[in-house]
Amino acid sequence: MEEHKDTIGSKIGMWIFLLSEVILFGGLFVLYSAYRFKFRGDFHLAAMDLNRLLGTLNTVILLTSSLTMALSIASIRKGLRGSSVVYLAATILLGLLFLGIKYLEWSAKVGHGIYPNSPDLLGRSSAEVLFFGLYYAMTGLHGFHVLVGVALLSAMCFFVVKGKIKKTDFILLENSGLYWHLVDIIWIFLFPLFYLMA
């Protein structure tokens, strides 16, 4: 019996999942906006402690990873398995690089005594505590999404190599790509709101 696949249906399912992700992060963005509206000065002051260079670097890395992701799907649609794998591997490496930079950035923050409940942070105004709470929660949840994305794309890479994902059946790769691009969009908003507000 021939396997039946509803590719439009699975793509719609993926989009509905992505919309639920938008609502998840949307709630956090509304929380950030509400507190920023209330404590503009403190948020401005706290944002000065963030590393703008690392934030910008991570933005460029994630945007580039979105390009390689799109190119990987374009390749498999032309039946070019080799280049699809190469682009996919590049996407995974860029995702790991993003996480590595995030690790350096968080370590530096912790090294300066800025982490939840640290004596340093508790000595500051409550609005600054809120800012860093939101910073760790939002970039942390986003970083977790990148980690999940890296694991997902690694599995997809295996499937492309094995020939399970091919020119005539690439919906798995396409849906994984949609997820990866959404994670990129979330960062597009996180970046200016945290790193460029000083």
Next chain:
Amino acid sequence: MEQKDDLQSATARTYVYVWIGLLLLTGITVSMAGMDLGQLGVWVALIIAGVKSGLVLLYFMHLKYERGFFFKLIMPGTILLLVLFIAMVFTDIAFR
């Protein structure tokens, strides 16, 4: 069943142009942050982020090439939902 490739596919060249556009917009936001625009700066940053998201959605996520009612509704629907969400929260906190 074979997956029909019915999308009018964007070419690699289009993707690279979109990527260059995204990098340019990032450069603009970062350099704008150096200027002291006050409250206006946040709005400019958010508008640029909105344009960047639009590029990713339309080209990388293929919404420009999708046919079908559901796909046409995604962007306006999500924007409407978020605007309502934010507007209701802010009418609450602003007039408390």
